[in-house]
Amino acid sequence: MQLALFLIFGGLAVAGALNLLLQRHPINSALSLVVVMMSLAVLYWSLGAEFLAASQVIVYSGAIMVFFVFVIMLLNAGEEERTTGSRAAYLVGFPGAAAIFCLLSFVFLSERKALGYTNIGGYLNHVTSNISEISTILFTKLLLPFEVTSILILVAILGAVVLARKEQ
Amino acid sequence: MSHLSPFQTFLLLSILKVAVVTVLTLMAVAYTVLLERKFLGRIQNRWGPSRVGPFGLMQPMADGIKLFLKEDLLPIAAERPLFIAAPIIALTCALISIAVVPFGGMQTVKGVEMFNIADLNIGLLVILGITSIGVYGIALSGWSSNNKFSLLGSLRATSQMISYELALGLSLVGVVLHAQSLSLRDIVNSQGAHGAWSWNILGGGQIVAFFIYIMAAYAETNRAPFDLPEAESELVAGYHTEYSSMKFAMFFMAEYANMITVSCVASLLFFGGASSPLGHLLPADFGGPILSAIFPILWFVAKVLAFLLLFIWVRGTLPRFRYDQLMSFGWKFLLPLAMANIIVTSLVIALRS
Structure with missing residues (x-):
């Protein structure tokens, strides 16, 4: 059950984040960001951090993103043109992103003991x-x-x- | 039911509860519309709907059939996916928050609580979170219609809802301080000791918080006297100008479902929820097990109904605010008052303990 929740909402968060980058209209990107934040809230909740989940929804998706949408609506920002982008961004960007990903996962995996870890849904079963x-x-x-x-x-x-x- | 595992019983009973509560809420929404038209009619010295069925009681059905059969127009200039998604977001958010409301006494069948879909330990925060997500429905409907009136209406609605959400949230802090919990069930239980005297509005000393809450709630639901987002004389119909048929009906239902939720929260937080005002005057098992389970529900429904009538009464009585008056009222009066209420309440609690 908790694993299913994690898979669904983890997938939704990743899909929302990709959609945020790929959409051409700013308002669609902003709404994808809302989806990412809501799925993160569900993940927090399934890890037993219900207060963090609620404040994530109220503060980020309920207040901050509403202002983002508001500004986009008021500025009436149109669709963006798709350009090929600079060569440097491709040359440096992809290896850079891969390097950061590897570094972070290395740190998390090697310092697992010091950081502490929790089971998915481990805190859901008893009421604290x-x-x-x-x-x-x-x-x-x-x-x-x-x-x-x-x-x-x-x-x-x-x-x-x-x-x-x-x-x- | 003996051969079912605990999880299966839980699942079946939960599905049953969700189905019953959803149907009842939708019926309540339909009949709140009728109640409003009848009551408003009597306030204005006319009859209100009286032709369909006895006393006009079948009017909601007729309205529903009419809205179903209307042509569903889609403006060419509208932003199509968002235009369709907006009423769905509005209605879903309006209906979900009823899930955390405990509408009866503590009755368990096979370890599953019967009169509450989900008793969450952050129930109050869940309601606030869902309300803040509901803003998207209105904001997106105005923008995606590609219409000046819709955009202005939705801008007004969004800024109004965000501004009054602060006062609304802060007015509830005093109640949470008293109950020392965010679970709605615990908040109700904390007011159950001596009948009406231990309710938060009287014995809890939260009468100021109650008035802040009720005024902020009118603004949150975009109802008169704060119904600027759909001010007919200025904005045609506000954010739902371009909507027709069932999409319009969804906005309409969302407004009334929000009214019901707000009334539920008001009676839970300030009027003891399903507890009787008489306290323990009657013995706990008065009238047998079935009647003693039904009485709390009746009290709860009576309180919610009283709040709905108050909503309609206010709409029939007060004129609409001007927009700058609305904003300065919210920010310069309600918000400081809510903060002062928190300070006074926490001082009193600290001195008492």
Whole structure:
């Protein structure tokens, strides 16, 4: 059951990511990104991180991507022209991507013990709420980084307001 | 049923629950439309639909047949796949969230809870997440119709829903602080001690949160007085101007299904869900096992119905807001008020413990 969920939504995430690159219309690409994020949320959930899954859906697919779609709608961006692209991108891009993939999988496989691992759906069978655990850590051990991050975001919002405000 | 394994019983009972709840929700949507037309008619001193069947009770069937038989127009300039997908997204998101709503007491048959399709430990977040996905249906419908009025309507709807989602989410934090859980079943149970007095709106002291929630909910469902996205006098019909036949019906059903969901959440979070206002005045097994299972459902339906009538009453009473008034009301009044409510609630809880 959990393996089936993983295969379906893992496949969906990969297909959505490929579709994101191949689509010519920006709005289709944005919607493919929404599909990727939703499938990632299902994967998180099947790994037992239900709070992460919910915040992924609410924050990324529900708020951020809506603004992406909004901007695309308002700018009325048309279809892109397909060009052959630069030679350098082909020469460097594909080996580069392959190298990064190999490096990451090597690191993950060799440091498996240190990173820790979980079974697919291992946490689904017994009912533990990791919301209280997350909040305990967030409000005791990680309180300072958490608050500093919120101030950072606040600064970004203020900057956006200053930039967007009309001159009096 | 003895020869079935636990998983098979679970699967069969779940399919049964999903089928029954879906059919009941769709029926409820159809009859909410009729209720609105009748009630609005009486508010405006006229009869409302009264020709089809006794008291006009067959009117939803007639409406359904009419919408099925209408020609399904597809504008040439429309963005075809998205134009078709948009009403499907809107209706699906509107119907899914009913899955986490516990609409009765705690009754288990063979270890499967009967009056709740899925009791998730993040039920409240699931409802908020599904609501935020539902925005896509409206946003895409306006854009893919390739029509100025549709685009303006969907822009209004999207920005309104995103803005009021903040106030809506923050108004629920006080309730979550009280219940110490995001599971809707736990939230209902936390209000079941002394009848109406222990409901969040009275004993929980969440009356401010309730008013924030109910106002944000009207804006979320694009209902009067916040029905700017489909303001007839300005935008023809807003985001569904280009839609006809069943595609239009899907948007229509989505709006009413959203109304029902919002009413369910309001009664679960602030009015004790399926618990009786009388508390333990009556013994727990009053009227035998079957009646004592039915009473909570009746209380729940009565509460949801009261909220639906409130929706219609407000629509028949209040004029429409102006768009800048809507935005400043949401951002400058509801949002700070919701934050103040969170601070006060957490202070009270911290002082009490």
